[in-house]
Amino acid sequence: MFKEVKVLSKLLNKHAGYVFLIPWLLGFLLLTLIPLVLSFYYSFTDFLMIDEPHFVGLDNYIRMFTTDFHFRDAVRVTLLYVFISVPLQIFASLVLAFILNKSVPGLAGIRAAFYVPSLLGGSVAVAILWRQIFGTNGIFNVLLYSIGLEQFSGISWIADPRYALGSLVVLRVWQFGSPMIIFLAAIKQVPTSYLEAATVDGANSFTRIVKIILPLISPIILFNLVMQIISAFRVFTEAFVISGGDGGVMNSLLVYTIHIYNIGFRQMRMGYASALSWFLVLMVAVFTVLAFIMTKKHVHYDE
Amino acid sequence: MQNEATVSKLNMTPLKESRKTTRNKWIRFFVLVVASVAMLYPLIWMVSSSFKPEETIFQNMGLIPYGFTFENYVVGWASNSVVTFTTYFFNSIKISTLSVIGNLIACSLTAYAFARLNFKFKGLFFSLMMLTMMVPQHATIVPQFIYFTRFGLNNTIIPLVLPRFLAVEGFFIFLIMQFIRGLPRELDEAATIDGCSKYAVFFRVLLPLCKPALITTVIFTFIWSWNDFFTQIIYLREAPMWTVTLGLRLFIDATARSAFGPMFAMSTLSLVPIIILFIFFQKYLVEGVATTGLKG
Numbered sequence: 280m281f282k283e284v285k286v287l288s289k290l291l292n293k294h295a296g297y298v299f300l301i302p303w304l305l306g307f308l309l310l311t312l313i314p315l316v317l318s319f320y321y322s323f324t325d326f327l328m329i330d331e332p333h334f335v336g337l338d339n340y341i342r343m344f345t346t347d348f349h350f351r352d353a354v355r356v357t358l359l360y361v362f363i364s365v366p367l368q369i370f371a372s373l374v375l376a377f378i379l380n381k382s383v384p385g386l387a388g389i390r391a392a393f394y395v396p397s398l399l400g401g402s403v404a405v406a407i408l409w410r411q412i413f414g415t416n417g418i419f420n421v422l423l424y425s426i427g428l429e430q431f432s433g434i435s436w437i438a439d440p441r442y443a444l445g446s447l448v449v450l451r452v453w454q455f456g457s458p459m460i461i462f463l464a465a466i467k468q469v470p471t472s473y474l475e476a477a478t479v480d481g482a483n484s485f486t487r488i489v490k491i492i493l494p495l496i497s498p499i500i501l502f503n504l505v506m507q508i509i510s511a512f513r514v515f516t517e518a519f520v521i522s523g524g525d526g527g528v529m530n531s532l533l534v535y536t537i538h539i540y541n542i543g544f545r546q547m548r549m550g551y552a553s554a555l556s557w558f559l560v561l562m563v564a565v566f567t568v569l570a571f572i573m574t575k576k577h578v579h580y581d582e
Numbered sequence: 583m584q585n586e587a588t589v590s591k592l593n594m595t596p597l598k599e600s601r602k603t604t605r606n607k608w609i610r611f612f613v614l615v616v617a618s619v620a621m622l623y624p625l626i627w628m629v630s631s632s633f634k635p636e637e638t639i640f641q642n643m644g645l646i647p648y649g650f651t652f653e654n655y656v657v658g659w660a661s662n663s664v665v666t667f668t669t670y671f672f673n674s675i676k677i678s679t680l681s682v683i684g685n686l687i688a689c690s691l692t693a694y695a696f697a698r699l700n701f702k703f704k705g706l707f708f709s710l711m712m713l714t715m716m717v718p719q720h721a722t723i724v725p726q727f728i729y730f731t732r733f734g735l736n737n738t739i740i741p742l743v744l745p746r747f748l749a750v751e752g753f754f755i756f757l758i759m760q761f762i763r764g765l766p767r768e769l770d771e772a773a774t775i776d777g778c779s780k781y782a783v784f785f786r787v788l789l790p791l792c793k794p795a796l797i798t799t800v801i802f803t804f805i806w807s808w809n810d811f812f813t814q815i816i817y818l819r820e821a822p823m824w825t826v827t828l829g830l831r832l833f834i835d836a837t838a839r840s841a842f843g844p845m846f847a848m849s850t851l852s853l854v855p856i857i858i859l860f861i862f863f864q865k866y867l868v869e870g871v872a873t874t875g876l877k878g
Contacts, residue, residue, distance in 0.1 A: 296701030306748025392618035
């Protein structure tokens with residue numbers, strides 16, 4: 280009896296790797312791999328949750344590009360959102376990282392103030408607040424009125440389809456704090472000897488930033504860009520709450536995930552929702568790869 | 583420290599220059615303070631509005647209420663529903679706490695395996711783990727929803743909490759793994775020579791040393807599940823199961839009958855736990871973001 284316990288404990292110690300990996304292996308299998316395969320299969324069916332799925336070939340994918348005009352709006356709104364808000368957000372975070380890198384009194388407090396929006400930005404509460412700020416009677420219009428822009432102060436920046444996406448963009452740019460902290464950490468890693476050498480050679484601070492710091496932190500810029508692109512494609516809460524849950528007037532806030540939610544979880548059309556999900560995966564993958572290819576020339580890695 | 587000393591030596595310039603540098607420093611400070619206040623203005627305005635009498639909220643942008651009242655909190659808490667915010671807060675705390683426990687256990691176990699143990703297919707598993715971080719939740723949610731529904735688990739907290747016990751959030755695995763890699767291997771070796779099994783090495787030696795990474799995991803997991811909306815709106819269909827975020831959603835439908843005061847009051851309350859965590863654990867949050875590039 281005692282011997283068997285010993286053998287078992289020896290065996291357990293030898294294969295400890297798999298024992299520790301059990302939760303992750305189960306999760307990967309049951310919650311990632313199998314669902315991915317299943318949703319790929321569903322995407323070729325007319326599955327409606329109540330009956331059995333019937334194979335319909337490429338019908339779902341054809342529908343996206345032919346009869347589903349919500350899909351077209353959703354792709355347009357999402358791409359606009361991603362390609363306007365992410366560059367602005369990254370630009371703002373870089374600029375502020377450079378400013379905060381210089382000696383500033385009370386750095387910790389200012390950094391905290393800039394970071395708080397990143398923590399709260401994804402919440403329903405802030406989305407609700409945004410809806411009021413940019414509404415017809417919101418404080419944004421009060422501000423416009425008080426600085427003499429009366430002609431614009433009657434607009435609802437949420438309900439007017441021409442501007443609605445703008446409020447969503449502002450909300451993302453407002454959350455520049457988290458990439459800023461990553462940039463700040465990266466800038467601190469730049470060897471001081473490089474900067475000293477450049478100073479001795481007569482480089483001013485602008486030249487030092489452009490010629491030395493930016494190339495050295497370029498992998499981090501790419502990293503932040505890719506992470507923010509991925510997260511921007513997934514935007515849901517803000518658009519859902521600001522638009523009141525329906526994608527807004529003339530679909531002006533119908534981001535892609537709201538369309539998936541409408542098809543899958545309001546209309547329970549699981550087959551079509553799966554096809555839409557796979558198209559999202561494809562879009563994110565394509566733009567991530569594109570970001571790598573397009574920046575290849577400008578990103579320098581340590582050899 | 584040494585580097586800073588060299589820099590300051592290098593920057594030693596005539597007095598006139600130095601006075602200019604000091605002036606620039608304070609100009610920067612002033613601009614940054616104004617910018618911070620502008621950034622936080624919407625939040626401060628919301629908090630202040632939550633104490634204003636309903637009819638005065640939109641009359642001014644100012645922060646000081648004309649009249650001070652707790653009425654909004656009382657009305658908001660009742661929530662216009664069969665249940666009150668007591669239920670919503672209880673549900674949110676339950677889900678967030680269980681998520682934290684799940685992530686702590688599952689992610690640290692996985693991280694130790696990847697950081698220190700050797701086994702077949704380790705490279706493959708590790709690549710798969712990193713790859714799953716890139717897969718949007720939306721790609722797996724449809725089949726997950728179908729199966730949780732088949733098992734009768736729709737409208738329970740299981741679909742929200744169970745995944746955390748199965749280490750689906752690769753971010754935290756990565757975070758803890760990087761931390762363990764930074765610990766000297768001599769620790770493991772010494773413990774092994776003293777007769778520790780691989781389990782004892784993990785639980786007795788490494789885990790206690792991982793405290794900073796574990797605290798970061800706790801805080802981010804709590805905040806993310808507290809703010810989660812997409813998964814909750816899909817699974818929690820009936821009011822008694824609703825969380826704070828789902829309870830807040832009711833106010834959007836009710837804005838026709840002006841309920842701004844109560845709405846701001848409850849929105850403010852919903853952010854309190856996050857703000858408290860931020861105040862007490864700022865260092866861990868900032869370091870966590872800086873070292874792993876987690877999205878805050």
